[in-house]
Amino acid sequence: MxxxxxxxxxRQLLGSILVALAIVAIVIVVVVARLGTGTGENRHDDSGGGxxxxxxxxxxxxxx
Amino acid sequence: xxQLIDDLTFGNVYEVxxxxxxxxxxxxxxxLLLIAVGYGKLRPRFLASPAASLTHRASGDVxxxxxxxxxxxxxxxxxxxxxxxxxxxxxxxxIAVFAFKIAVIRWWHGLGRLLPLLGTCVFVLLALTWLTSxxxxxxxxx
Numbered sequence: 402m403x404x405x406x407x408x409x410x411x412r413q414l415l416g417s418i419l420v421a422l423a424i425v426a427i428v429i430v431v432v433v434a435r436l437g438t439g440t441g442e443n444r445h446d447d448s449g450g451g452x453x454x455x456x457x458x459x460x461x462x463x464x465x
Numbered sequence: 466x467x468q469l470i471d472d473l474t475f476g477n478v479y480e481v482x483x484x485x486x487x488x489x490x491x492x493x494x495x496x497l498l499l500i501a502v503g504y505g506k507l508r509p510r511f512l513a514s515p516a517a518s519l520t521h522r523a524s525g526d527v528x529x530x531x532x533x534x535x536x537x538x539x540x541x542x543x544x545x546x547x548x549x550x551x552x553x554x555x556x557x558x559x560i561a562v563f564a565f566k567i568a569v570i571r572w573w574h575g576l577g578r579l580l581p582l583l584g585t586c587v588f589v590l591l592a593l594t595w596l597t598s599x600x601x602x603x604x605x606x607x
Binding site: 408410413414416417418421424425427428429432433435436 | 488
């Protein structure tokens with residue numbers, strides 16, 4: 402694959418690079434938004450889930 | 466090294482790795498389109514072959530940097546444990562094929578006929594490596 406630099410149209414080059422930058426920006430936004438919704442958060446959670454703990458505490462309050 | 470990565474990512478190693486790998490994977494898809502234009506397989510009116518080829522090279526350089534960062538993070542932070550064996554194999558193969566492709570582009574021009582095959586291999590391996598880690602993570606697989 403040889404690149405003939407003399408025949409490169411600057412606008413086409415700029416456009417194709419801007420498309421690449423747009424792809425990068427869109428992917429970052431989508432992935433961060435996806436991570437922000439909670440996907441994957443449980444990966445670090447070794448407690449077995451927080452819901453059970455809350456329920457346990459509530460039942461303890463009832464008994465008191 | 467592990468502490469440095471933790472500090473740089475503020476403890477969000479998985480998340481940072483996922484974002485960087487996803488950007489690399491998305492750019493790899495764009496790379497396929499660009500090189501199809503570069504080789505004349507696709508002929509859109511708004512993009513000629515030389516511009517597509519040059520953008521392919523520039524975008525490829527970015528992917529190399531991203532993959533190198535993600536790979537170093539993986540090795541330094543997670544190492545070779547028993548989990549994710551497929552991910553480790555595809556990742557190692559990706560680095561090897563990537564290095565060979567760069568060598569062909571930079572120095573071993575006589576092997577230039579292999580570039581389409583090597584590029585396809587890089588894309589498939591990158592897709593598999595992403596699917597077995599970031600894609601799985603984003604899909605809620607944990």
